[in-house]
Amino acid sequence: MQATVVYFSVSGKNEQMAKALDRDLREKGHNSVLVFLKPRRLVGVIGSVLLSVFSRPLELSEDYGAVEGDLLVLVGPVWASSINPVTRAFLNQLKDLGGMRAINLVCGFSPHPNVVRQINRKLKEHHAGKIVSRPVRLRDIDSYDKMMALSDELIKEVTQTSAESNA
């Protein structure tokens, strides 16, 4: 399987999670490419909150929208109980996924299932296939082993065929 692990991170937690997934995919024999979503400029905390609350994207330094392969892994933080503006910009850039499977992880101080659902809806608008998603509470994945355990669970679930899941 060819995977693209796309992430945004400021203080490094989402980056660690994305890197754990990228490493786990490779260890499981898949090809994986890690992509950091780089905004053209950063805004302060107040700007970040305002953009998030008003559902505005932050301009990205390049077009990341043409994702290739069989699996898109998207990892990013919740900001102000909303999709952060960098992930939102990526979702706006995203081209047709043509049934590609997806893992969607949204990390925060507390779990935000509503944000996970919003991102899933956007992935479906872009014709994602099977989506495995989780709202992640950062204190629940505070070690490398916990990140790898979560990664293992997600990869197993997303690669399972419908016959296997019905068995």
Ligand SMILES: Cc1cc2nc3c(=O)[nH]c(=O)nc-3n(C[C@H](O)[C@H](O)[C@H](O)COP(=O)(O)O)c2cc1C
């Ligand atoms: C501007 C801002 C707003 C945030 N709002 C929320 C929030 O509403 N709910 C929550 O659980 N965490 C919130 N957080 C915490 C972030 O989700 C957390 O810092 C992030 O997942 C850490 O990721 P990083 O280390 O990859 O940057 C917020 C953080 C920032 C910077």
